[in-house]
Amino acid sequence: MTYKTILAASAAAFLALAQGAMADSAITVTDPYMRASGAMASSGAAFMVISNQGAEDDRLIAAASDVADRVELHTHQSDANGVMKMVHVEEGFPITAGEDHILARGGDHVMFLGLNRPVAQGDVVTVTLTFEKAGDVVIEVPVDMDRKPDHAGAGHGAMGHGTMGHGAAMGQTGN
Secondary structure: OOHHHHHHHHHHHHHHHHHHHHHHOOEEEEEEEEEEOOOOOOEEEEEEEEEEOOOOOEEEEEEEOOOEEEEEEEEEEEOOOOOEEEEEOOOOEEEOOOOEEEEOOOOOEEEEEEEOOOOOOOOEEEEEEEEOOOEEEEEEEEEOOOOOOOOOOOOOOOOOOOOOOOOOEOOOOOO
């Protein structure tokens, strides 16, 4: 077998697997990353773009990972004094059909509480996102402590922004 044949076969196999994962769910996740406040932090957060290419609205209702005791869906809200505080969003985040939902610093995000091991630059954390209709979507989330906030998307987690081209999908599988 020539190198060219092996490369072509590998590419075909990759595309077949990717199409199978995409066909299982109208939900795709792009540009995920996780941060913690430091090497000995007890909490961290993950950010990403969730796209719903389906004809029906869906809702992200839960998240789970073995890296933390608890994983919750959080957002930031301003109190009566204008002070921003983080709150647990028990009902989850709506993912409108044909739209993107941005989980960004200062807005909606996945919160890891009680980290059971340190997370360091370059680590990869497995996270299961649970949707009302799409079911479980498992993603691999790289730890990126150096990443600067994306000011274009920050704080707009509940708004649809169309396809924003935030990079390749990261290891998702549908149920």
